[in-house]
Amino acid sequence: MKLSTILTSATLALGLATGAVAQDKTKVGFVYVGPVGDGGWTYEHDQGRLAVEEEFGDKVETVYVENVAEGPDSERVMTQMALDGADLIFTTSFGYMDPTINVAKKFPDVKFEHATGYKRADNVSTYSARFYEGRAIQGLIAGHMTESNIIGYIGSFPIPEVIRGINSAFIHARKVNPDVQFKIVWAYTWFDPAKEADAAKVLIEQGADVVLQHTDSTAPQAAAQEAGNVITFGQASDMAQYGPKPRVSSIIDDWAPYYIERTRAVMDGTWESTDTWDGIGAGMVGIGEISDAVPADVKAEALELKEKIASGEYHPFTGPLNKQDGSEWLADGEVADDGTLAGMNFYVEGLEGTIPQ
Amino acid sequence: MDLSAINPLLFVAGFLVAATPLIFAAIGELVAEKSGVLNLGVEGMMITGAICGFATAVETGSPLLGFAAAAAGGAALSLLFAFLTQVTLANQVASGLALTLFGLGLSALLGQGYVGVKPPRLGDIDFGPLADIPVIGPILFTHDIILYLGIALVAGVWVLLRFTRAGLILRAVGESHNAAHALGYKVRRIRTLAIVFGGACAGLGGAYISLIRVPQWTEGMTAGVGWIALALVVFASWKPWRLLLGAYLFGGITQLQLNLQGAGVAIPVEYLAMSPYLITILVLVILSADKSAAPASLGRNFHASG
Numbered sequence: 001m002k003l004s005t006i007l008t009s010a011t012l013a014l015g016l017a018t019g020a021v022a023q024d025k026t027k028v029g030f031v032y033v034g035p036v037g038d039g040g041w042t043y044e045h046d047q048g049r050l051a052v053e054e055e056f057g058d059k060v061e062t063v064y065v066e067n068v069a070e071g072p073d074s075e076r077v078m079t080q081m082a083l084d085g086a087d088l089i090f091t092t093s094f095g096y097m098d099p100t101i102n103v104a105k106k107f108p109d110v111k112f113e114h115a116t117g118y119k120r121a122d123n124v125s126t127y128s129a130r131f132y133e134g135r136a137i138q139g140l141i142a143g144h145m146t147e148s149n150i151i152g153y154i155g156s157f158p159i160p161e162v163i164r165g166i167n168s169a170f171i172h173a174r175k176v177n178p179d180v181q182f183k184i185v186w187a188y189t190w191f192d193p194a195k196e197a198d199a200a201k202v203l204i205e206q207g208a209d210v211v212l213q214h215t216d217s218t219a220p221q222a223a224a225q226e227a228g229n230v231i232t233f234g235q236a237s238d239m240a241q242y243g244p245k246p247r248v249s250s251i252i253d254d255w256a257p258y259y260i261e262r263t264r265a266v267m268d269g270t271w272e273s274t275d276t277w278d279g280i281g282a283g284m285v286g287i288g289e290i291s292d293a294v295p296a297d298v299k300a301e302a303l304e305l306k307e308k309i310a311s312g313e314y315h316p317f318t319g320p321l322n323k324q325d326g327s328e329w330l331a332d333g334e335v336a337d338d339g340t341l342a343g344m345n346f347y348v349e350g351l352e353g354t355i356p357q
Numbered sequence: 358m359d360l361s362a363i364n365p366l367l368f369v370a371g372f373l374v375a376a377t378p379l380i381f382a383a384i385g386e387l388v389a390e391k392s393g394v395l396n397l398g399v400e401g402m403m404i405t406g407a408i409c410g411f412a413t414a415v416e417t418g419s420p421l422l423g424f425a426a427a428a429a430g431g432a433a434l435s436l437l438f439a440f441l442t443q444v445t446l447a448n449q450v451a452s453g454l455a456l457t458l459f460g461l462g463l464s465a466l467l468g469q470g471y472v473g474v475k476p477p478r479l480g481d482i483d484f485g486p487l488a489d490i491p492v493i494g495p496i497l498f499t500h501d502i503i504l505y506l507g508i509a510l511v512a513g514v515w516v517l518l519r520f521t522r523a524g525l526i527l528r529a530v531g532e533s534h535n536a537a538h539a540l541g542y543k544v545r546r547i548r549t550l551a552i553v554f555g556g557a558c559a560g561l562g563g564a565y566i567s568l569i570r571v572p573q574w575t576e577g578m579t580a581g582v583g584w585i586a587l588a589l590v591v592f593a594s595w596k597p598w599r600l601l602l603g604a605y606l607f608g609g610i611t612q613l614q615l616n617l618q619g620a621g622v623a624i625p626v627e628y629l630a631m632s633p634y635l636i637t638i639l640v641l642v643i644l645s646a647d648k649s650a651a652p653a654s655l656g657r658n659f660h661a662s663g
Binding site: 035036037152183185186188197201202203205223225242352354 | 364368474579580612615621
């Protein structure tokens, strides 16, 4: 991060932004839940922001505020951005959903884009990536690679996006290894390296030799590296610095094309409220290189699954699938509809424990 | 539910590690507050120590040098606070908050080249046969030297405050700076020393996170430990042993709730997740029923004319 951007964000955070914006520039704001240097979720959103700057050069001005707590504080930050003349604001965490809707009501001329949520308005679009497609591939590799048959999973918050990931990984791990079990720990944070590392250590102590994470920092990778014979997957970003082991592959979010397209729509005046949910096929979800720590046949199988998902030939939630309580969810060959997936609040059959409500 | 999955030895050893950054930060702040200075910049000094320690350890290959640099980094940042509050007599609360913001930004800047780097490992002390004692050995005698230093520091501060003249003077300055001044003690100098000690301790605590507990560098990685340390000092009624107990309680319950989750215990996870805060506060509030009060001059600036 450049000093100038630190200063920019610091002044913004303090509400002292100068507001000297040339009228002909399109101003795009980003609200981040973690620091841009988290090496994961927020880092990738910021790469998207930089891509917007690169694409439009002098015609745009971007601003961001990092480490914005979900809840009332985010509402204040968004309001400030809108008052400072932002034309388009991306709010990049699930917990910004209601604040985004509230602020959008007050600024009908400002366009808002909320990541991973489900509430829309005339000036609020939602966008998300089908991370669960990547989770299917992780599950397959994890199921093959585990020797203890215990796979640890660090959840952030019990929201549909995270639950989809757990279910998808579990279904595909079970497919290749019927004995596999998931241990799930909820960290109740998106970003807290010490806590994430603790959660990873606890899972490893309890026998997990694969740790999947749905939190934003690279701390679980470091904990797994320290522990030795454990494998992990990069989350949101490639986290390649932890390869070839513990990190054996990753899910990479690529927001750049979407951010560029939406910024262009605002410039052209063609922006409309939409709901975008793209996956591997559209390139919004990337699978990081599968390292040599994975046997060649497993790697080939994983890549084949990736191709099938990308082409639309296979959907990770294809029946027969039962819910945790044994009731039928999807009949043989039936594919889950997006509505159910978007609001997913149940585990599939075989997972233990209950989802915190 | 499968409680047998929890290994009690690893669990206890784990929470000793988890509590150590908190102990360092809190004991340093305790000394500063005993001298009458409220430094809200603990978080900023911790994160600065975390990156100074991390960078030095990576560059020199020596974790111990890293910890020394962390203490120096935290102390250097605290000197800024000392200058603001003791020389220019700026408001302590505002200066402390500014120090936290500054420390977070500075550490992000310093840490640019260190994301994803693996630091050298600080080995555990070899206690020889002691480590082979059943139960006690693996819990108590399998740690690195810094963890023991943290406990020694708590004991040292207790002795200093309770039994030594220096401790008496420090407390006098914190209780009534005018009286201490009238007796000829250099109030501002003593307070500056206490602030610097607090800064060095916070720096060590931060480096314990970046070099041992996680071990890696990530921006903002202290994620609020400094604020918990500040609260802990108050709830421990400015008493070193109570502070140690509170830190272990907090660390222990945090680890326990993660362990219980992993083992699939059927307690709602939300309650588990908030239990460390609740139980620590509850226990320390009950303990502090003896009406121990804050240092009387806490947060008040001193000028010889006053």
